[in-house]
Amino acid sequence: MAALTRTGLEALVPALRELVGDRGLLIGDDAAARTCDPFRHVPPAIPLIVRPGSTQEVSAVLALCHRRGQRIVTHGGRTGIAGGAYAGDEEIVLSLERMAAVEEIDPVGQWVAVGAGITVEAVQNAAAEHDLFYPIDLGSKGSATIGGTIATNAGGNHVIRWGMTRQNVLGIEAVLADGTVVPAMNRMLKNNSGYDLKQLFIGSEGTLGIVTRAVLKLLPRPRTQFAALLSLPDFASAIALLGRARRMPHLSAFEVMWNDYYRLVAASGPERRPLAPGQPYYVLVEAMGYDEEADSRLFDRFLAGAFETGLIVDAVSAASGKQIADLWRVREASEIIVREMSPFVSFDISVDIRSAEAFVEATRAALAKSFAHARTVTFGHLGDNNLHLGVHIGPDTMARETEIEHCVYAVLARFGGALTAEHGVGRFKRAFLPQHVSPGALEMMRRVRACLDPERLLNREVLF
Amino acid sequence: MAALTRTGLEALVPALRELVGDRGLLIGDDAAARTCDPFRHVPPAIPLIVRPGSTQEVSAVLALCHRRGQRIVTHGGRTGIAGGAYAGDEEIVLSLERMAAVEEIDPVGQWVAVGAGITVEAVQNAAAEHDLFYPIDLGSKGSATIGGTIATNAGGNHVIRWGMTRQNVLGIEAVLADGTVVPAMNRMLKNNSGYDLKQLFIGSEGTLGIVTRAVLKLLPRPRTQFAALLSLPDFASAIALLGRARRMPHLSAFEVMWNDYYRLVAASGPERRPLAPGQPYYVLVEAMGYDEEADSRLFDRFLAGAFETGLIVDAVSAASGKQIADLWRVREASEIIVREMSPFVSFDISVDIRSAEAFVEATRAALAKSFAHARTVTFGHLGDNNLHLGVHIGPDTMARETEIEHCVYAVLARFGGALTAEHGVGRFKRAFLPQHVSPGALEMMRRVRACLDPERLLNREVLF
Numbered sequence: 064m065a066a067l068t069r070t071g072l073e074a075l076v077p078a079l080r081e082l083v084g085d086r087g088l089l090i091g092d093d094a095a096a097r098t099c100d101p102f103r104h105v106p107p108a109i110p111l112i113v114r115p116g117s118t119q120e121v122s123a124v125l126a127l128c129h130r131r132g133q134r135i136v137t138h139g140g141r142t143g144i145a146g147g148a149y150a151g152d153e154e155i156v157l158s159l160e161r162m163a164a165v166e167e168i169d170p171v172g173q174w175v176a177v178g179a180g181i182t183v184e185a186v187q188n189a190a191a192e193h194d195l196f197y198p199i200d201l202g203s204k205g206s207a208t209i210g211g212t213i214a215t216n217a218g219g220n221h222v223i224r225w226g227m228t229r230q231n232v233l234g235i236e237a238v239l240a241d242g243t244v245v246p247a248m249n250r251m252l253k254n255n256s257g258y259d260l261k262q263l264f265i266g267s268e269g270t271l272g273i274v275t276r277a278v279l280k281l282l283p284r285p286r287t288q289f290a291a292l293l294s295l296p297d298f299a300s301a302i303a304l305l306g307r308a309r310r311m312p313h314l315s316a317f318e319v320m321w322n323d324y325y326r327l328v329a330a331s332g333p334e335r336r337p338l339a340p341g342q343p344y345y346v347l348v349e350a351m352g353y354d355e356e357a358d359s360r361l362f363d364r365f366l367a368g369a370f371e372t373g374l375i376v377d378a379v380s381a382a383s384g385k386q387i388a389d390l391w392r393v394r395e396a397s398e399i400i401v402r403e404m405s406p407f408v409s410f411d412i413s414v415d416i417r418s419a420e421a422f423v424e425a426t427r428a429a430l431a432k433s434f435a436h437a438r439t440v441t442f443g444h445l446g447d448n449n450l451h452l453g454v455h456i457g458p459d460t461m462a463r464e465t466e467i468e469h470c471v472y473a474v475l476a477r478f479g480g481a482l483t484a485e486h487g488v489g490r491f492k493r494a495f496l497p498q499h500v501s502p503g504a505l506e507m508m509r510r511v512r513a514c515l516d517p518e519r520l521l522n523r524e525v526l527f
Numbered sequence: 528m529a530a531l532t533r534t535g536l537e538a539l540v541p542a543l544r545e546l547v548g549d550r551g552l553l554i555g556d557d558a559a560a561r562t563c564d565p566f567r568h569v570p571p572a573i574p575l576i577v578r579p580g581s582t583q584e585v586s587a588v589l590a591l592c593h594r595r596g597q598r599i600v601t602h603g604g605r606t607g608i609a610g611g612a613y614a615g616d617e618e619i620v621l622s623l624e625r626m627a628a629v630e631e632i633d634p635v636g637q638w639v640a641v642g643a644g645i646t647v648e649a650v651q652n653a654a655a656e657h658d659l660f661y662p663i664d665l666g667s668k669g670s671a672t673i674g675g676t677i678a679t680n681a682g683g684n685h686v687i688r689w690g691m692t693r694q695n696v697l698g699i700e701a702v703l704a705d706g707t708v709v710p711a712m713n714r715m716l717k718n719n720s721g722y723d724l725k726q727l728f729i730g731s732e733g734t735l736g737i738v739t740r741a742v743l744k745l746l747p748r749p750r751t752q753f754a755a756l757l758s759l760p761d762f763a764s765a766i767a768l769l770g771r772a773r774r775m776p777h778l779s780a781f782e783v784m785w786n787d788y789y790r791l792v793a794a795s796g797p798e799r800r801p802l803a804p805g806q807p808y809y810v811l812v813e814a815m816g817y818d819e820e821a822d823s824r825l826f827d828r829f830l831a832g833a834f835e836t837g838l839i840v841d842a843v844s845a846a847s848g849k850q851i852a853d854l855w856r857v858r859e860a861s862e863i864i865v866r867e868m869s870p871f872v873s874f875d876i877s878v879d880i881r882s883a884e885a886f887v888e889a890t891r892a893a894l895a896k897s898f899a900h901a902r903t904v905t906f907g908h909l910g911d912n913n914l915h916l917g918v919h920i921g922p923d924t925m926a927r928e929t930e931i932e933h934c935v936y937a938v939l940a941r942f943g944g945a946l947t948a949e950h951g952v953g954r955f956k957r958a959f960l961p962q963h964v965s966p967g968a969l970e971m972m973r974r975v976r977a978c979l980d981p982e983r984l985l986n987r988e989v990l991f
Contacts, residue, residue, distance in 0.1 A: 171766055172880045172912070173773075216719050227717060229726075230694060239971070246965045251877035251912040253691060253948035255680050255730055256963050257990060258972045262693075262726030266719055283774050302635055309637075310747050310817035312776035353774035354828065357821040364818065413715035416636045448636070448715040484717035499720050501710045507703070507979075508722045514978035515971075526721060 072111065075133065075155075079113055082123045087114045087161070094156070099141060099148040101203070107150035112138070116161045118236060118244060118275045124157060125273065126242030134520050137269045139211025140182060142203035144409070145489025147215065147268050147525055154523070159210050162275060165189045173281040174233055174250050179210030179274045186279060195281040198225035202395060210274045216266030218485030223446040224315045224351075225282070227485070228265065234278035235261040239271075240516035250278050263511070268487050269522040271515045285315075285351035289362040290387040291380035293369070294342035298420035300374040301344050305416070305446050307368060311361050313352035318394050320345040321423060321441035327403055328396045335393055337379045346375075347394045349387070400440055400453060407440075407455040408467045413448040413481035422478045423450070429474050430454060433466065449484035472498065488526050496527050536575065539597060539619075543577055546587045551578045551625070558620070563605060563612040565667070571614035576602070580625045582700060582708060582739045588621060589737070590706030598984050601733045603675025604646060606667035608873070609953025611679065611732050611989055618987070623674050626739060629653045637745040638697055638714050643674030643738045650743060659745040662689035666859060674738045680730030682949030684858075687910040688779045688815075689746070691949070692729065698742035699725040703735075704980035714742050727975070732951050733986040735979045749779075749815035753826040754851040755844035757833070758806035762884035764838040765808050769880070769910050771832060775825050777816035782858050784809040785887065785905035791867055792860045799857055801843045810839075811858045813851070864904055864917060871904075871919040872931045877912040877945035886942045887914070893938050894918060897930065913948035936962065952990050960991050 080088055089097070094110035115121045128135055136150040138158040150156050162178035163185070169175075170193045177186060183204040186197045201207055201219045211217075213235065217228045225231065234249035237260075247260045264274055295301050301319055308314050320328075325345045329336040338345065348365075352358035362380075369375045381387040400407070414422045423441050430437035434456040443450035454460070454467050472482065472495050482492055482499035497505060508527060512519070544552055553561070558574035579585045592599055600614040602622040614620050626642035627649070633639075634657045641650060647668040650661045665671055665683045675681075677699065681692045689695065698713030701724075711724045728738055759765050765783055772778050784792075789809045793800040802809065812829075816822035826844075833839045845851040864871070878886045887905055894901035898920040907914035918924070918931050936946065936959050946956055946963035961969060972991060976983070 169879075169881070171770070216723070218717055222717060226694070229723070230690070243967055243970065245967045245971045247968050249945070250879065251945050251948065253682055253686060253877050253908070253911045253913045254945040255949055255951050256946040257952060257960055257968070258735075258975060259680070259693070259726065259730050260968055260971055262723065262729075263975070265726075266723050271722075283770070306635070306747070310750075312816055352776055354825055357825045357828075360824075361818055361821045364821075413717050415633075415714065417633070444717070447717045449717045481713070481715050481718040482720040484715065485719055487719050488721060496721055503707055503709045504711050504721070504724055506707065507709045507724055510978055511722060511727070511975070514974055 071131070072109065075131065076111070078127055079124065082127065083113060083115050083120050087116060087120065088112070089114065099150055100146070101142045101144060105149060107136070107154070107156045108152040109150065109155055112156040112158050114158045114161045118238065121157070121238045121273055121275050122242045122244050125238050125240060128520060129241045129518070132518060132520070134523050136522055137214070137273050139180070139208035139214065140203065140206040142207045143211065143215055143487060143489060145483070145487045146491040147487060147489035147522065149490055149524070151524060157273065159208065159275065166276070168193055169250070170195065172250060174278050175281055176248065176276065176278045177209055178276055179208060179213070181209050183207050183209065183212060190281050191284060194284050196284040197231070197279060197281055199228055199231055202397065209277055209279065213265050213274050213277060214267065214269045215487040218444070218447070218449065220316045220318065220444065222444060223317055229262070231280050232261060232265060232277055233280050235264055235274050236276040237264050237272040237274050240518065240520045245272065248276060248278050268489065268525050270512055270526050271521070273521070283353065285353060287352045287355050287358045288349070288384065288387055289359060289381070290347065290349040290390050291366055291378050292337050292390050292393060293346045293348065293375040294338045294377045295344040295346060295374065296376050297343060301346060301445065302416065304346060304369055304374045307365060308348055309446070311350055311365055313350045313358055313361065314348070315351040316347065316349035317444070317446040318347040319443060319445040320394065324440045324442040327440055328393060328399050331399045334389065335396060335399070337390065337393065338377050342376050347390060394442070404438065404440060404453055404455045406460040407453040408460060408464050410452040410454070410471055411484050411486040412450055412452065412475055413484040414450060414475070414478055416445060416448055418478055419445060419450060422474065422480065425478070426452070426471055426474045429470050430456070433470050447484070468495065490524050493524070493526060535595070536573065539595065540575070542591055543588065546591065547577055547579050547584050551580060551584065552576070553578065563614060564610070565606045565608060569613060571600070571618070571620045572616040573614065573619055576620040576622050578622045578625045582702065585621070585702045585737060585739050586706045586708050589702050589704060592984060593705045593982070596982060596984070598987050600986055601678070601737050603644070603672035603678065604667065604670040606671045607675065607679055607951060607953060609947070609951045610955040611951060611953035611986065613954055613988070615988060621737065623672065623739065630740070632657055633714070634659065636714060638742050639745055640712065640740065640742045641673055642740055643672060643677070645673050647671050647673065647676060654745050655748060658748050660748040661695070661743060661745055663692055663695055666861065673741055673743065677729050677738050677741060678731065678733045679951040682908070682911070682913070684780045684782065684908065686908060687781055693726070695744050696725060696729060696741055697744050699728055699738050700740040701728050701736040701738045704982065704984045709736065712740060712742050732953065732989050734976055734990050735985070737985070747817065749817060751816045751819050751822045752813070752848065752851055753823065753845070754811065754813040754854050755830055755842050756801050756854050756857060757810045757812065757839040758802045758841045759808040759810060759838065760840050761807060765810060765909065766880065768810060768833055768838045771829060772812055773910070775814055775829055777814045777822055777825065778812070779815040780811065780813035781908070781910040782811040783907060783909040784858065788904045788906040791904055792857055792863050795860070795863045798853065799860060799863070801854065801857065802841050806840050811854060858906070868902065868904060868917055868919045870924040871917040872924060872928050874916040874918070874935055875948050875950040876914055876916065876939055877948040878914060878939070878942055880909060880912055882942055883909060883914060886938065886944065889942070890916070890935055890938045893934050894920070897934050911948070932959065954988050957988070957990060
């Protein structure tokens, strides 16, 4: 049995129990059964998970930990892949799982107020009951929480239309490391009454405070959906096609797959091969709107124009929800990549769209020079600058992970790219952050963190 | 002649001249000829304006002032109406007017990098040369600068589609009070590499640092434009109409005019009276897109549906750019309001859309109770929660400004509204901020400001 042996914890537990009650604590095996990593079992080093049931309890727990110098790692849905939920041997875990209510929904102002522990999917479902829509959509939406997506500024497939999580949060309530509650549950689309404090917490990966509640912006639920998978003769066509797609106000996704990705996925079976492999680029375009006739006209004209100007070689367009889902299975085929490429090191970077092709080629060349059997898969949200890259160099891939990272990030730095587009820095990319932001920016980040959490009690090993 | 008599300034001027040269200084009458207020001549108290020509010069000037404890007020286009550009007798002015270049424009990634002193209109023009579009549009765009609109998170008429300035800034470079340069000229739509520092500066009204350069997001330039002016029988219809309008992906404005506004403007002449006065609400709806046929179909169906369901009493729709401009002259008639209502106290607030009518009625009732001859004009961006309200109580309006403010803000606080939607707090609304944000939020704002500008050298009298 996982035991609480560290000195000081024996005294901490009763004090915590006083604040959050029996239901608010998971100790020993119950805590050790939890994982901090979505792909493999990585329990928290100390088997102690505090689960406050209210903002007041979060505040009391943080104030207690602050007095004792006790470090804390915050848990949302633990679906992040940058190690942000890992808890080391000086850290206890605070989970928002008991604060998961839909508190209020306003169909006129189009917002919903929720507890931070609610899942993205539960928010989507609550919105749908009012014919509304929360546009942040992730593969992990059944587990990922609103608090976690706020802390990491999660993206996903619809960013090109509706932005990242940051663009979809109206207000938050957060608790600082010393227990101070910061209520900023704004519900207005426009509010310039002082600093927009929520912006500090969004994307700060839990290092500046713990988000306890949030107000999310909603949209009218789309009634139409169109999608097509296209094969392209070259990268210049992908850029030209993106320019045309951006002139559809109802464009909702523009996903590019490099040949290394499409070939791998297409080989897995005919249902993942709606178009013949062999072209250098494949693009999944999606549009969502509210008027069947106008929307289909726009989408059809986009496809016809792309054919006429030679931007696409071949196309398959979907005529039903089932067919659209099938096209998305080509783009969201992580289980095939895991099966065919493992072990692999994954990258989530942003680059100048104009040089995305050159960046990928330079990266492959650099990998080939350093590793005898390097293989890549490359895909991403090109319109958002965001590429995902998987690298496998053989059975020793994970043993040489750091070498692979150095190799890719060195090319990335040459291209002025961003270390992480949507997955965050977490623990895993922390060592590389200083190369990818300027010293002045890093200095300012340090000042802000020191101002709000001078003892670095919150997510200490994360970011920098 | 305006003279530099304050002790210490005689020594400061040569030190500044050393840093920025003769061109970089305006002294005496040249400085006193400047106004800090867009409506009347309010010169800076000290006739000294520093105009650095580069980020390095801004940094050097701030470092010098920091060593000497010299306070600074930053000037952009000085079009703000909250007193943010007022400079008192312990403050010198730093103007970004010489840093106004278009540095780079990327038609593929759709962004432009500029100096902070460039005007909004110059950015719009530079974008148009590449068939691109910068959606922040203000009456003062010929004078308002990008730096100023970033510092105040400016809004305008297109927020319902494209958001506030915050949503249209990708990166910034700023200089802190001690001269530290923070380069964060991000050009990526997705970048989660550490804290998103630009968010701190946007909307902070120059209190956390001076924005010197920025990267702005651009869009494909719209090719179609539709507008209609509608009269409505009641407020419930305005809400229902807004719900329908939001289902047009190309909706670009939804402006509501209360009867007190429309009656006043309509009385000024037939060209400002496209619809008969007498209805309680008037709405200007606008849509912009890229496909004439699809876009006009959507807009026509929206109008037809509104008629059929009885949401609108009458409508006039515009068929050309000239006609659209004429409809906008009904909504943008500030010269008529100034002529017919002056003197008046103006408010820029946000309220829950559902209770906007009740708020306006409660405000009128409270004003009528306190003042014998209160008159109001009411209009705004209802879809963004944002109402503008002008109040006139007679010749003594300005003498009793504070009383009027207390009266309106007391009602606003009861309705949970926001003190300022888009104009900012500046100096003029500073006294009211503590009533409209929570103590915890205000405490966090103080901590952040103290962390970045502990001596409060930047825009000291602004915000809080």
